């Protein structure tokens with residue numbers, strides 16, 4: 001029997017079904033840990049690579065070929081849509097996104113204009129090329145959620161405590177809502193371009209939402225994440241929502257209009273299922289540092305994750321956050337084989 005895209009294990013699980021094996025992919029599976037990634041990126045700046053379709057296709061395919069994962073994650077970055085509309089920013093090696101002029105006032109919001117088709121033509125072309133090449137393996141499109149994007153724009157770069165972001169939120173709530181509203185529109189447009197060109201699912205990354213209390217999350221963030229995801233209304237693709245340190249927010253994140261809630265490694269999946277409530281699939285949540293332990297430990301912990309995931313209607317195996325750069329790629333391949341073989345034992 002040939003598998004079609006629609007009955008791929010990843011899409012079945014994301015829709016709350018029980019496929020023949022637990023599907024697995026890894027956040028940050030493309031890039032970083034792979035020598036073939038470092039080879040093709042040689043001499044090409046990160047953001048330049050994101051606008052070169054032949055490179056995007058190749059880098060996205062590398063982990064699919066090497067590990068046999070059940071889904072591809074589009075090679076891009078959460079700041080790519082901002083770059084596409086002309087925001088002056090760069091991804092600095094060893095640091096991450098750095099914004100030339102942090103956005104902290106109402107008159108700076110004008111630069112956060114809507115995405116026009118021309119801005120993202122290389123993205124659309126990359127997605128189309130990938131869908132051709134991937135066949136029955138689904139492509140996951142993604143965007144950064146308003147809070148995480150706002151943090152980079154307001155702080156000017158990575159931040160440990162998101163102090164200026166919260167300061168703006170508390171001191172100038174109207175400006176905050178205007179900024180987050182613009183970012184929701186842009187994130188929604190970026191997700192829509194990927195789906196309209198053939199992505200089979202999306203993930204909205206709110207990596208740093210765990211910095212917020214539940215009350216602040218509900219008041220300042222959830223409505224904007226909901227707005228970003230509502231851009232996909234009418235397009236029949238599963239939506240995944242993920243953040244780090246979001247144990248207290250899991251229920252609220254599930255209310256953003258999502259099918260799957262991504263869980264970091266801090267909360268066991270069976271406990272996460274109780275917090276999220278009925279009807280949603282889960283994704284996660286092996287601690288990425290486990291991959292530095294002996295294979296028996298990785299397999300014991302992976303089995304624990306799979307068993308806890310059985311309490312959800314649909315489980316997509318993943319790490320609790322991204323693959324760490326110096327992870328042994330062979331450990332990832334072994335983990336994929338273990339997860340795929342687990343249900344057959």
Ligand code: 1CP
Pocket residue numbers: 026027028029030031032046073074075076077078079091093095096097142148157158159205207322
């Ligand atoms: O030169 C390089 O190789 C730079 C490293 C790199 C890569 C490979 C960055 C810089 N971004 C990416 C690609 C990327 N970013 C993907 C593609 C798929 C994949 O790698 O498998 C994705 C999905 C992202 C998303 C992303 N970027 C997030 C959300 C997910 C997460 O991991 O939490 C965030 C927060 C970013 C910002 C970012 N971009 C790059 C770095 C080092 C960072 C984090 C910096 C920080 O700590 O604030």
